[in-house]
Amino acid sequence: xxxxxxxxxxxxxxxxxxxxxxxxxxxxxxxxxxxxxxxxxxxxxxxxxxxxxxxxxxxxxxxxxxxxxxxxxxxxxxxxxxxxxxxxxxxxxxxxxxxxxxxxxxxxxxxxxxxxxxxxxxxxxxxxxxxxxxxxxxxxxxxxxxxxxxxxxxxxxxxxxxxxxxxxxxxxxxxxxxxxxxxxxxxxxxxxxxxxxxxxxxxxxxxxxxxxxxxxxxxxxxxxxxxxxxxxxxxxxxxxxxxxxxxxxxxxxxxxxxxxxxxxxxxxxxxxxxxxxxxxxxxxxxxxxxxxxxxxxxxxxxxxxxxxxxxxxxxxxxxxxxxxxxxxxxxxxxxxxxxxxxxxxxxxxxxxxxxxxxxxxxxxxxxxxxxxxxxxxxxxxxxxxxxxxxxxxxxxxxxxxxxxxxxxxxxxxxxxxxxxxxxxxxxxxxxxxxxxxxxxxxxxxxxxxxxxxxxxxxxxxxxxxxxxxxx
RNA sequence: GGCGGAGUAGCCAAGUGGUAAGGCAGGGGUCUGCAAAACCCUUAUGCGUCGGUUCGAUUCCGACCUCCGCCUCCA
Numbered sequence: 001x002x003x004x005x006x007x008x009x010x011x012x013x014x015x016x017x018x019x020x021x022x023x024x025x026x027x028x029x030x031x032x033x034x035x036x037x038x039x040x041x042x043x044x045x046x047x048x049x050x051x052x053x054x055x056x057x058x059x060x061x062x063x064x065x066x067x068x069x070x071x072x073x074x075x076x077x078x079x080x081x082x083x084x085x086x087x088x089x090x091x092x093x094x095x096x097x098x099x100x101x102x103x104x105x106x107x108x109x110x111x112x113x114x115x116x117x118x119x120x121x122x123x124x125x126x127x128x129x130x131x132x133x134x135x136x137x138x139x140x141x142x143x144x145x146x147x148x149x150x151x152x153x154x155x156x157x158x159x160x161x162x163x164x165x166x167x168x169x170x171x172x173x174x175x176x177x178x179x180x181x182x183x184x185x186x187x188x189x190x191x192x193x194x195x196x197x198x199x200x201x202x203x204x205x206x207x208x209x210x211x212x213x214x215x216x217x218x219x220x221x222x223x224x225x226x227x228x229x230x231x232x233x234x235x236x237x238x239x240x241x242x243x244x245x246x247x248x249x250x251x252x253x254x255x256x257x258x259x260x261x262x263x264x265x266x267x268x269x270x271x272x273x274x275x276x277x278x279x280x281x282x283x284x285x286x287x288x289x290x291x292x293x294x295x296x297x298x299x300x301x302x303x304x305x306x307x308x309x310x311x312x313x314x315x316x317x318x319x320x321x322x323x324x325x326x327x328x329x330x331x332x333x334x335x336x337x338x339x340x341x342x343x344x345x346x347x348x349x350x351x352x353x354x355x356x357x358x359x360x361x362x363x364x365x366x367x368x369x370x371x372x373x374x375x376x377x378x379x380x381x382x383x384x385x386x387x388x389x390x391x392x393x394x395x396x397x398x399x400x401x402x403x404x405x406x407x408x409x410x411x412x413x414x415x416x417x418x419x420x421x422x423x424x425x426x427x428x429x430x431x432x433x434x435x436x437x438x439x440x441x442x443x444x445x446x447x448x449x450x451x452x453x454x455x456x457x458x459x460x461x462x463x464x465x466x467x468x469x470x471x
Numbered sequence: 472g473g474c475g476g477a478g479u480a481g482c483c484a485a486g487u488g489g490u491a492a493g494g495c496a497g498g499g500g501u502c503u504g505c506a507a508a509a510c511c512c513u514u515a516u517g518c519g520u521c522g523g524u525u526c527g528a529u530u531c532c533g534a535c536c537u538c539c540g541c542c543u544c545c546a
Contacts, residue, residue: 011475031546039546046546074544163541164474189543215544237546238476244544272476273546275539310494311484316477316539323483326495333494336508363485371485375493382510389502389509442504449506460508467508 001365003060005053006314008162008241008268013367016267018062018232025063027231028054029223029265031240032068032114035095036076038290041304041319042274042281044106046237048305049271049313051108053235055411056364067226068111069219070096072118073212078202088118088202102291105301106308107413113226117218121204124213124221127255128191128206136254140182143194143209147247149187152254159187159250162241162268189247190214216247220255220264223248229257234265238272274308274317294324303327306414309370330378332471335416337381338405339469340388342418344398352403356380360408377408422468426457430466433459 002015018026030050033039050068057064072092081091096116103110117124128145131137136152139145149159159165195203195210203210223231229252236245245268252264273280276287294304307327311317356376363372384401387393409415433448449459458471 043546165542187543239541239545242541271546273540318483320482323495326483330494369485371493375485378493385509437504440504446505458507461503461506
Protein backbone atom coordinates (compact mmCIF):
# COMPACT_ATOMS: atom_id res chain seq x y z
CA UNK A 1 0.00 0.00 0.00
CA UNK A 2 1.18 3.44 -0.81
CA UNK A 3 1.88 6.29 1.52
CA UNK A 4 -0.15 9.38 0.77
CA UNK A 5 0.83 12.75 2.19
CA UNK A 6 -0.35 16.30 1.78
CA UNK A 7 1.91 18.14 -0.64
CA UNK A 8 1.96 21.89 -0.04
CA UNK A 9 3.02 22.30 -3.66
CA UNK A 10 -0.23 20.83 -4.93
CA UNK A 11 -2.42 21.57 -1.92
CA UNK A 12 -3.71 18.06 -1.84
CA UNK A 13 -2.97 14.63 -0.50
CA UNK A 14 -1.08 12.59 -3.05
CA UNK A 15 0.85 9.37 -3.23
CA UNK A 16 4.53 9.67 -2.47
CA UNK A 17 6.48 8.71 -5.58
CA UNK A 18 10.21 8.81 -5.03
CA UNK A 19 12.80 9.56 -7.69
CA UNK A 20 14.83 6.41 -7.18
CA UNK A 21 14.10 4.01 -10.08
CA UNK A 22 14.14 1.15 -7.57
CA UNK A 23 11.69 3.05 -5.37
CA UNK A 24 13.77 2.41 -2.29
CA UNK A 25 16.00 5.35 -1.62
CA UNK A 26 14.44 8.58 -0.36
CA UNK A 27 16.13 11.94 0.04
CA UNK A 28 14.60 13.92 2.88
CA UNK A 29 15.56 17.36 4.10
CA UNK A 30 14.15 19.02 7.16
CA UNK A 31 14.84 22.59 8.15
CA UNK A 32 16.59 22.34 11.49
CA UNK A 33 17.17 24.67 14.40
CA UNK A 34 18.77 28.06 14.59
CA UNK A 35 21.13 27.48 17.47
CA UNK A 36 20.88 30.76 19.29
CA UNK A 37 19.09 29.44 22.40
CA UNK A 38 17.41 26.31 23.76
CA UNK A 39 14.72 25.12 21.39
CA UNK A 40 11.13 25.24 22.65
CA UNK A 41 8.41 22.66 22.60
CA UNK A 42 6.91 24.12 19.44
CA UNK A 43 10.15 23.65 17.57
CA UNK A 44 10.20 20.07 18.72
CA UNK A 45 6.75 19.40 17.41
CA UNK A 46 8.14 19.91 13.94
CA UNK A 47 11.18 17.76 14.57
CA UNK A 48 9.15 14.95 16.10
CA UNK A 49 6.88 15.15 13.07
CA UNK A 50 9.91 14.83 10.80
CA UNK A 51 11.08 11.88 12.88
CA UNK A 52 7.70 10.21 12.43
CA UNK A 53 7.94 10.66 8.67
CA UNK A 54 11.42 9.19 8.62
CA UNK A 55 10.57 6.26 10.86
CA UNK A 56 7.43 5.49 8.91
CA UNK A 57 9.27 5.58 5.60
CA UNK A 58 11.82 3.17 7.04
CA UNK A 59 9.03 0.99 8.39
CA UNK A 60 7.72 0.84 4.84
CA UNK A 61 11.09 -0.33 3.61
CA UNK A 62 12.58 2.86 2.25
CA UNK A 63 16.24 3.66 2.72
CA UNK A 64 16.02 7.25 3.90
CA UNK A 65 18.82 9.73 3.57
CA UNK A 66 17.85 12.27 6.19
CA UNK A 67 19.43 15.71 6.26
CA UNK A 68 18.80 18.42 8.82
CA UNK A 69 20.66 21.69 8.71
CA UNK A 70 22.02 23.56 11.68
CA UNK A 71 21.67 27.29 11.17
CA UNK A 72 24.65 28.65 13.03
CA UNK A 73 24.94 32.13 11.57
CA UNK A 74 22.06 34.55 11.75
CA UNK A 75 21.19 37.97 13.16
CA UNK A 76 20.20 36.85 16.65
CA UNK A 77 23.27 34.65 16.98
CA UNK A 78 25.52 37.47 15.91
CA UNK A 79 23.94 39.82 18.42
CA UNK A 80 24.39 37.33 21.23
CA UNK A 81 27.91 36.43 20.27
CA UNK A 82 28.76 40.07 20.50
CA UNK A 83 27.18 40.61 23.90
CA UNK A 84 28.58 37.33 25.29
CA UNK A 85 32.07 38.07 24.06
CA UNK A 86 32.73 34.57 22.78
CA UNK A 87 33.45 33.17 19.37
CA UNK A 88 30.61 32.20 17.07
CA UNK A 89 31.53 28.53 17.25
CA UNK A 90 31.80 28.49 21.05
CA UNK A 91 28.42 30.14 21.29
CA UNK A 92 26.58 27.91 18.82
CA UNK A 93 28.25 24.68 19.98
CA UNK A 94 26.50 24.95 23.34
CA UNK A 95 23.03 25.12 21.84
CA UNK A 96 23.75 22.65 19.11
CA UNK A 97 24.80 20.11 21.74
CA UNK A 98 21.70 20.89 23.77
CA UNK A 99 19.57 20.44 20.68
CA UNK A 100 21.04 17.02 19.94
CA UNK A 101 20.52 15.99 23.56
CA UNK A 102 16.92 17.12 23.40
CA UNK A 103 16.36 15.22 20.19
CA UNK A 104 17.73 12.07 21.82
CA UNK A 105 15.47 12.67 24.84
CA UNK A 106 12.53 12.83 22.44
CA UNK A 107 13.75 9.63 20.79
CA UNK A 108 14.23 11.26 17.44
CA UNK A 109 16.52 9.25 15.22
CA UNK A 110 19.61 11.28 14.50
CA UNK A 111 19.63 12.54 10.90
CA UNK A 112 22.35 11.08 8.69
CA UNK A 113 23.69 14.54 7.99
CA UNK A 114 23.61 17.66 10.18
CA UNK A 115 25.35 20.22 8.01
CA UNK A 116 26.26 23.57 9.50
CA UNK A 117 25.85 26.69 7.43
CA UNK A 118 29.24 28.03 8.48
CA UNK A 119 30.93 24.92 7.14
CA UNK A 120 29.39 25.31 3.70
CA UNK A 121 30.46 28.82 2.79
CA UNK A 122 32.25 27.61 -0.38
CA UNK A 123 29.13 25.79 -1.60
CA UNK A 124 27.02 28.84 -0.81
CA UNK A 125 29.41 31.13 -2.68
CA UNK A 126 29.38 28.75 -5.62
CA UNK A 127 25.60 28.76 -5.75
CA UNK A 128 25.43 32.54 -5.52
CA UNK A 129 28.03 32.81 -8.29
CA UNK A 130 25.91 30.63 -10.50
CA UNK A 131 22.81 32.69 -9.80
CA UNK A 132 24.74 35.85 -10.68
CA UNK A 133 26.06 34.22 -13.85
CA UNK A 134 22.55 33.24 -14.86
CA UNK A 135 21.42 36.79 -14.31
CA UNK A 136 18.84 36.15 -11.59
CA UNK A 137 20.91 37.80 -8.87
CA UNK A 138 22.67 41.14 -8.63
CA UNK A 139 25.04 42.96 -6.38
CA UNK A 140 23.54 46.11 -4.98
CA UNK A 141 25.32 49.35 -4.18
CA UNK A 142 25.57 48.32 -0.53
CA UNK A 143 27.73 45.36 -1.55
CA UNK A 144 25.11 42.73 -0.74
CA UNK A 145 23.96 40.23 -3.34
CA UNK A 146 20.22 39.85 -3.83
CA UNK A 147 18.04 37.43 -5.68
CA UNK A 148 15.82 39.15 -8.22
CA UNK A 149 12.31 37.82 -8.31
CA UNK A 150 11.57 39.80 -11.45
CA UNK A 151 14.53 38.42 -13.39
CA UNK A 152 13.77 34.95 -12.14
CA UNK A 153 10.24 35.20 -13.49
CA UNK A 154 11.68 36.61 -16.66
CA UNK A 155 13.39 33.27 -17.18
CA UNK A 156 9.99 31.61 -17.26
CA UNK A 157 10.24 30.46 -13.65
CA UNK A 158 7.37 30.70 -11.25
CA UNK A 159 7.64 32.47 -7.92
CA UNK A 160 4.82 31.62 -5.54
CA UNK A 161 4.62 27.86 -5.95
CA UNK A 162 3.79 27.14 -2.35
CA UNK A 163 1.16 29.77 -1.79
CA UNK A 164 -1.03 32.20 -3.67
CA UNK A 165 0.93 35.32 -3.61
CA UNK A 166 0.05 38.72 -4.91
CA UNK A 167 3.51 40.13 -5.41
CA UNK A 168 2.17 43.62 -5.89
CA UNK A 169 0.70 43.54 -2.41
CA UNK A 170 4.07 42.76 -0.87
CA UNK A 171 5.20 45.83 0.87
CA UNK A 172 8.10 46.57 3.13
CA UNK A 173 7.13 45.60 6.63
CA UNK A 174 8.58 46.47 9.96
CA UNK A 175 10.66 43.35 9.90
CA UNK A 176 12.64 44.43 6.88
CA UNK A 177 16.07 45.28 8.12
CA UNK A 178 16.95 48.79 7.11
CA UNK A 179 20.24 47.58 5.70
CA UNK A 180 18.29 46.17 2.80
CA UNK A 181 17.22 49.49 1.38
CA UNK A 182 19.45 48.84 -1.61
CA UNK A 183 17.29 46.12 -3.10
CA UNK A 184 15.77 46.66 -6.53
CA UNK A 185 12.41 45.33 -5.38
CA UNK A 186 10.96 44.69 -1.96
CA UNK A 187 10.37 40.99 -2.67
CA UNK A 188 14.03 40.42 -3.47
CA UNK A 189 15.96 38.68 -0.76
CA UNK A 190 19.58 38.61 0.31
CA UNK A 191 21.89 35.84 -0.84
CA UNK A 192 25.01 37.45 0.53
CA UNK A 193 24.95 40.16 3.13
CA UNK A 194 27.77 42.64 2.98
CA UNK A 195 29.59 43.03 6.24
CA UNK A 196 28.40 45.69 8.63
CA UNK A 197 30.30 46.81 11.73
CA UNK A 198 27.88 44.99 14.04
CA UNK A 199 28.92 41.66 12.52
CA UNK A 200 32.22 41.83 14.37
CA UNK A 201 34.32 38.78 13.59
CA UNK A 202 31.44 36.94 11.98
CA UNK A 203 32.44 37.44 8.37
CA UNK A 204 33.83 35.55 5.41
CA UNK A 205 35.63 36.67 2.28
CA UNK A 206 33.78 36.31 -1.00
CA UNK A 207 34.05 37.51 -4.61
CA UNK A 208 31.68 40.31 -3.53
CA UNK A 209 33.64 41.37 -0.50
CA UNK A 210 33.46 40.47 3.17
CA UNK A 211 30.11 39.32 4.44
CA UNK A 212 27.94 36.39 5.37
CA UNK A 213 25.31 34.24 3.71
CA UNK A 214 21.62 35.05 3.72
CA UNK A 215 19.32 32.67 5.48
CA UNK A 216 17.58 30.86 2.65
CA UNK A 217 20.65 30.12 0.59
CA UNK A 218 22.26 27.75 3.10
CA UNK A 219 19.39 25.29 2.75
CA UNK A 220 19.56 25.32 -1.03
CA UNK A 221 23.32 24.87 -1.08
CA UNK A 222 23.45 22.13 1.55
CA UNK A 223 20.41 20.17 0.45
CA UNK A 224 21.53 20.08 -3.17
CA UNK A 225 25.04 19.11 -2.13
CA UNK A 226 23.90 16.20 0.03
CA UNK A 227 20.76 15.07 -1.78
CA UNK A 228 21.29 16.29 -5.32
CA UNK A 229 19.64 19.19 -7.16
CA UNK A 230 16.32 17.38 -7.17
CA UNK A 231 15.11 15.29 -4.27
CA UNK A 232 12.00 13.78 -2.76
CA UNK A 233 10.89 15.33 0.52
CA UNK A 234 11.40 18.65 2.19
CA UNK A 235 9.89 19.32 5.61
CA UNK A 236 9.56 22.22 7.96
CA UNK A 237 7.23 24.24 10.12
CA UNK A 238 4.32 25.93 8.39
CA UNK A 239 5.75 29.36 9.03
CA UNK A 240 8.63 28.50 6.73
CA UNK A 241 6.38 28.16 3.68
CA UNK A 242 6.89 31.81 2.99
CA UNK A 243 9.36 33.22 2.47
CA UNK A 244 11.92 30.61 3.38
CA UNK A 245 10.82 27.65 1.31
CA UNK A 246 9.52 29.75 -1.53
CA UNK A 247 12.91 31.40 -1.72
CA UNK A 248 14.66 28.08 -1.51
CA UNK A 249 12.75 26.92 -4.56
CA UNK A 250 13.60 30.14 -6.37
CA UNK A 251 17.32 29.88 -5.62
CA UNK A 252 17.57 26.21 -6.37
CA UNK A 253 15.53 26.19 -9.54
CA UNK A 254 17.02 29.54 -10.52
CA UNK A 255 20.40 27.81 -10.58
CA UNK A 256 18.92 25.42 -13.11
CA UNK A 257 20.77 22.34 -11.94
CA UNK A 258 17.76 20.01 -12.00
CA UNK A 259 17.24 17.44 -14.73
CA UNK A 260 14.76 18.62 -17.34
CA UNK A 261 11.23 18.66 -16.00
CA UNK A 262 12.25 17.81 -12.45
CA UNK A 263 11.45 20.19 -9.61
CA UNK A 264 13.88 21.04 -6.82
CA UNK A 265 11.67 19.10 -4.42
CA UNK A 266 8.80 16.76 -5.24
CA UNK A 267 6.91 16.80 -1.97
CA UNK A 268 6.78 19.66 0.50
CA UNK A 269 5.50 18.76 3.95
CA UNK A 270 4.68 21.33 6.59
CA UNK A 271 3.86 20.81 10.23
CA UNK A 272 1.37 23.07 11.98
CA UNK A 273 2.32 25.05 15.05
CA UNK A 274 1.22 24.36 18.53
CA UNK A 275 -0.47 26.50 21.12
CA UNK A 276 0.24 26.12 24.80
CA UNK A 277 -2.72 26.31 27.16
CA UNK A 278 -4.77 27.66 24.28
CA UNK A 279 -2.51 30.59 23.56
CA UNK A 280 0.37 31.28 21.31
CA UNK A 281 3.50 30.55 23.28
CA UNK A 282 5.08 33.63 24.70
CA UNK A 283 7.44 34.30 27.52
CA UNK A 284 5.27 37.07 28.91
CA UNK A 285 2.25 34.76 29.16
CA UNK A 286 4.29 32.21 31.08
CA UNK A 287 3.36 29.45 28.65
CA UNK A 288 6.72 29.29 26.92
CA UNK A 289 8.38 25.94 27.49
CA UNK A 290 11.68 24.60 26.35
CA UNK A 291 12.02 20.84 26.48
CA UNK A 292 14.23 21.32 29.51
CA UNK A 293 11.50 23.23 31.33
CA UNK A 294 9.20 20.23 30.96
CA UNK A 295 11.86 17.75 32.01
CA UNK A 296 12.45 19.87 35.10
CA UNK A 297 8.75 19.49 35.91
CA UNK A 298 9.27 15.75 35.96
CA UNK A 299 7.93 14.73 32.57
CA UNK A 300 9.77 12.17 30.50
CA UNK A 301 10.85 12.58 26.91
CA UNK A 302 8.62 9.79 25.73
CA UNK A 303 5.59 11.33 27.44
CA UNK A 304 6.20 14.60 25.66
CA UNK A 305 6.82 12.74 22.42
CA UNK A 306 3.56 10.85 22.77
CA UNK A 307 1.63 14.04 23.36
CA UNK A 308 3.26 15.74 20.38
CA UNK A 309 2.33 12.73 18.27
CA UNK A 310 -1.22 12.52 19.51
CA UNK A 311 -2.62 14.97 16.99
CA UNK A 312 -2.46 15.26 13.23
CA UNK A 313 0.60 17.15 12.01
CA UNK A 314 -1.36 19.59 9.87
CA UNK A 315 -3.69 20.74 12.62
CA UNK A 316 -2.85 23.33 15.18
CA UNK A 317 -2.36 21.48 18.43
CA UNK A 318 -3.12 22.71 21.89
CA UNK A 319 -0.39 21.51 24.21
CA UNK A 320 -1.47 21.56 27.85
CA UNK A 321 0.06 20.33 31.08
CA UNK A 322 -3.22 18.60 31.86
CA UNK A 323 -2.92 16.57 28.69
CA UNK A 324 0.70 15.84 29.43
CA UNK A 325 -0.46 14.16 32.61
CA UNK A 326 -3.03 12.33 30.53
CA UNK A 327 -0.28 11.23 28.18
CA UNK A 328 1.53 9.69 31.11
CA UNK A 329 -1.55 7.76 32.19
CA UNK A 330 -2.22 6.56 28.67
CA UNK A 331 1.36 5.35 28.28
CA UNK A 332 1.13 3.57 31.63
CA UNK A 333 -1.87 1.70 30.32
CA UNK A 334 0.11 0.68 27.27
CA UNK A 335 3.21 -0.21 29.30
CA UNK A 336 1.23 -2.37 31.71
CA UNK A 337 -0.37 -4.28 28.89
CA UNK A 338 2.95 -4.90 27.13
CA UNK A 339 4.60 -5.92 30.40
CA UNK A 340 1.88 -8.47 31.05
CA UNK A 341 2.21 -9.75 27.51
CA UNK A 342 5.94 -10.18 27.96
CA UNK A 343 5.37 -12.09 31.19
CA UNK A 344 2.87 -14.34 29.48
CA UNK A 345 5.13 -14.93 26.51
CA UNK A 346 8.12 -15.77 28.65
CA UNK A 347 10.84 -17.29 26.48
CA UNK A 348 8.42 -18.04 23.63
CA UNK A 349 8.93 -16.08 20.43
CA UNK A 350 6.57 -15.68 17.52
CA UNK A 351 6.27 -13.67 14.35
CA UNK A 352 4.30 -10.45 14.74
CA UNK A 353 0.54 -10.64 14.75
CA UNK A 354 -0.33 -8.77 11.53
CA UNK A 355 -3.68 -7.42 12.74
CA UNK A 356 -2.34 -4.49 14.73
CA UNK A 357 0.35 -3.71 12.20
CA UNK A 358 -2.14 -3.60 9.36
CA UNK A 359 -4.50 -1.23 11.11
CA UNK A 360 -1.63 1.07 12.00
CA UNK A 361 -0.38 0.95 8.43
CA UNK A 362 -3.81 1.74 7.04
CA UNK A 363 -4.10 4.74 9.35
CA UNK A 364 -0.64 6.14 8.70
CA UNK A 365 -0.71 5.56 4.97
CA UNK A 366 -3.47 8.13 4.73
CA UNK A 367 -1.54 11.30 5.48
CA UNK A 368 -0.26 10.02 8.82
CA UNK A 369 -3.58 9.75 10.59
CA UNK A 370 -2.05 9.22 14.00
CA UNK A 371 -5.35 9.61 15.83
CA UNK A 372 -6.77 6.62 13.97
CA UNK A 373 -3.54 4.75 14.67
CA UNK A 374 -3.69 5.41 18.41
CA UNK A 375 -7.36 4.40 18.42
CA UNK A 376 -6.42 1.10 16.77
CA UNK A 377 -3.64 0.60 19.27
CA UNK A 378 -5.83 1.22 22.29
CA UNK A 379 -8.56 -1.00 20.89
CA UNK A 380 -5.89 -3.67 20.62
CA UNK A 381 -4.81 -3.02 24.22
CA UNK A 382 -8.37 -3.40 25.48
CA UNK A 383 -8.88 -6.67 23.64
CA UNK A 384 -5.63 -8.11 24.93
CA UNK A 385 -6.33 -6.94 28.48
CA UNK A 386 -9.68 -8.66 28.21
CA UNK A 387 -7.98 -11.91 27.22
CA UNK A 388 -5.32 -11.52 29.89
CA UNK A 389 -7.96 -10.93 32.54
CA UNK A 390 -9.98 -13.89 31.27
CA UNK A 391 -6.82 -16.01 31.21
CA UNK A 392 -7.53 -17.03 27.64
CA UNK A 393 -4.24 -15.83 26.22
CA UNK A 394 -1.47 -18.38 25.82
CA UNK A 395 2.24 -17.78 25.42
CA UNK A 396 2.40 -17.90 21.66
CA UNK A 397 -0.24 -15.28 20.82
CA UNK A 398 1.18 -13.18 23.64
CA UNK A 399 4.58 -13.37 21.98
CA UNK A 400 3.03 -12.51 18.61
CA UNK A 401 1.38 -9.50 20.21
CA UNK A 402 4.67 -8.37 21.77
CA UNK A 403 6.39 -8.71 18.40
CA UNK A 404 3.64 -6.67 16.75
CA UNK A 405 3.94 -3.97 19.38
CA UNK A 406 7.70 -3.82 18.96
CA UNK A 407 7.26 -3.36 15.21
CA UNK A 408 4.76 -0.57 15.76
CA UNK A 409 6.93 1.07 18.38
CA UNK A 410 9.75 1.36 15.88
CA UNK A 411 7.46 3.94 14.29
CA UNK A 412 6.16 5.69 17.39
CA UNK A 413 9.07 5.15 19.78
CA UNK A 414 7.07 5.76 22.94
CA UNK A 415 7.38 2.36 24.63
CA UNK A 416 8.90 1.81 28.05
CA UNK A 417 12.33 0.23 28.06
CA UNK A 418 12.01 -3.52 28.61
CA UNK A 419 13.71 -5.41 31.40
CA UNK A 420 14.14 -3.00 34.24
CA UNK A 421 16.29 -3.70 37.26
CA UNK A 422 14.70 -3.77 40.69
CA UNK A 423 17.12 -2.74 43.47
CA UNK A 424 17.71 -5.25 46.26
CA UNK A 425 16.43 -2.76 48.82
CA UNK A 426 13.10 -2.61 47.01
CA UNK A 427 12.85 -6.37 46.73
CA UNK A 428 13.55 -6.67 50.46
CA UNK A 429 10.77 -4.22 51.30
CA UNK A 430 8.41 -6.12 49.04
CA UNK A 431 9.23 -9.36 50.84
CA UNK A 432 8.63 -7.73 54.21
CA UNK A 433 5.23 -6.58 53.00
CA UNK A 434 4.38 -10.07 51.80
CA UNK A 435 5.33 -11.48 55.21
CA UNK A 436 3.15 -8.89 56.93
CA UNK A 437 0.24 -9.73 54.65
CA UNK A 438 0.64 -13.39 55.34
CA UNK A 439 0.52 -12.63 59.05
CA UNK A 440 -2.56 -10.51 58.32
CA UNK A 441 -0.80 -7.48 59.73
CA UNK A 442 -2.40 -5.21 57.15
CA UNK A 443 -1.51 -1.88 58.76
CA UNK A 444 2.15 -2.83 58.53
CA UNK A 445 1.73 -4.16 55.00
CA UNK A 446 0.07 -0.91 53.91
CA UNK A 447 2.80 1.18 55.52
CA UNK A 448 5.39 -0.78 53.56
CA UNK A 449 3.38 -0.25 50.39
CA UNK A 450 3.42 3.49 51.04
CA UNK A 451 7.16 3.34 51.68
CA UNK A 452 7.71 1.65 48.34
CA UNK A 453 5.50 4.17 46.60
CA UNK A 454 7.52 6.98 48.13
CA UNK A 455 10.62 5.34 46.68
CA UNK A 456 8.98 5.31 43.26
CA UNK A 457 7.63 1.78 43.09
CA UNK A 458 3.97 0.81 42.89
CA UNK A 459 2.69 -2.61 43.88
CA UNK A 460 0.10 -4.59 42.02
CA UNK A 461 -1.12 -7.73 43.73
CA UNK A 462 -1.98 -10.45 41.26
CA UNK A 463 -3.09 -14.07 41.64
CA UNK A 464 0.51 -15.00 40.92
CA UNK A 465 1.88 -12.70 43.59
CA UNK A 466 2.83 -9.03 43.72
CA UNK A 467 4.35 -7.14 40.84
CA UNK A 468 6.42 -4.00 41.08
CA UNK A 469 6.41 -1.20 38.59
CA UNK A 470 8.03 2.22 38.59
CA UNK A 471 5.79 5.23 38.76
C1' G B 472 -6.68 44.40 3.59
C1' G B 473 -4.70 39.64 0.88
C1' C B 474 -3.98 34.28 1.23
C1' G B 475 -4.70 29.84 4.07
C1' G B 476 -6.53 26.76 8.19
C1' A B 477 -9.94 25.61 12.16
C1' G B 478 -14.55 25.47 15.31
C1' U B 479 -17.03 17.74 17.55
C1' A B 480 -18.44 15.92 25.02
C1' G B 481 -15.10 18.76 31.31
C1' C B 482 -9.98 18.54 28.40
C1' C B 483 -7.29 16.59 23.91
C1' A B 484 -8.83 14.59 19.36
C1' A B 485 -10.63 11.10 14.79
C1' G B 486 -14.46 10.48 11.41
C1' U B 487 -18.67 9.72 7.95
C1' G B 488 -24.53 11.62 3.03
C1' G B 489 -27.69 7.26 6.93
C1' U B 490 -27.52 8.79 12.43
C1' A B 491 -20.82 10.21 16.52
C1' A B 492 -13.39 6.37 17.03
C1' G B 493 -9.63 6.71 20.73
C1' G B 494 -7.02 8.93 25.11
C1' C B 495 -7.49 11.71 29.76
C1' A B 496 -10.89 13.22 33.52
C1' G B 497 -15.91 11.91 36.01
C1' G B 498 -19.97 8.34 37.86
C1' G B 499 -21.57 3.07 39.01
C1' G B 500 -20.08 -2.09 39.36
C1' U B 501 -16.77 -6.78 39.36
C1' C B 502 -12.11 -8.33 41.41
C1' U B 503 -8.99 -7.19 46.10
C1' G B 504 -7.85 -7.73 53.32
C1' C B 505 -7.77 -2.59 51.49
C1' A B 506 -5.62 -0.74 47.26
C1' A B 507 -3.49 -0.80 42.41
C1' A B 508 -4.06 -2.72 37.65
C1' A B 509 -7.67 -4.86 34.63
C1' C B 510 -12.59 -5.76 32.94
C1' C B 511 -18.02 -4.39 32.48
C1' C B 512 -21.67 -0.37 32.38
C1' U B 513 -22.07 4.91 32.03
C1' U B 514 -20.86 10.35 30.34
C1' A B 515 -22.43 14.72 22.96
C1' U B 516 -30.40 13.01 20.17
C1' G B 517 -25.22 16.14 19.50
C1' C B 518 -20.66 17.86 15.87
C1' G B 519 -19.88 27.26 16.03
C1' U B 520 -24.79 30.03 14.25
C1' C B 521 -28.64 30.61 10.57
C1' G B 522 -30.52 29.10 6.04
C1' G B 523 -30.49 25.71 1.56
C1' U B 524 -30.03 20.85 -1.22
C1' U B 525 -31.62 15.76 0.18
C1' C B 526 -35.93 10.50 2.00
C1' G B 527 -32.00 11.76 5.40
C1' A B 528 -26.35 16.45 6.92
C1' U B 529 -22.21 16.78 11.83
C1' U B 530 -20.57 15.32 6.85
C1' C B 531 -22.55 18.97 0.48
C1' C B 532 -23.78 24.43 -0.72
C1' G B 533 -24.41 29.69 0.94
C1' A B 534 -24.20 33.49 4.55
C1' C B 535 -22.65 34.88 9.26
C1' C B 536 -19.86 34.60 14.08
C1' U B 537 -15.36 33.25 16.55
C1' C B 538 -10.32 31.64 16.75
C1' C B 539 -5.50 30.76 14.56
C1' G B 540 -1.34 31.07 10.95
C1' C B 541 1.41 33.55 6.99
C1' C B 542 1.98 38.34 4.26
C1' U B 543 10.44 39.24 4.35
C1' C B 544 15.07 35.73 8.14
C1' C B 545 9.62 32.85 13.41
C1' A B 546 9.21 25.38 13.90
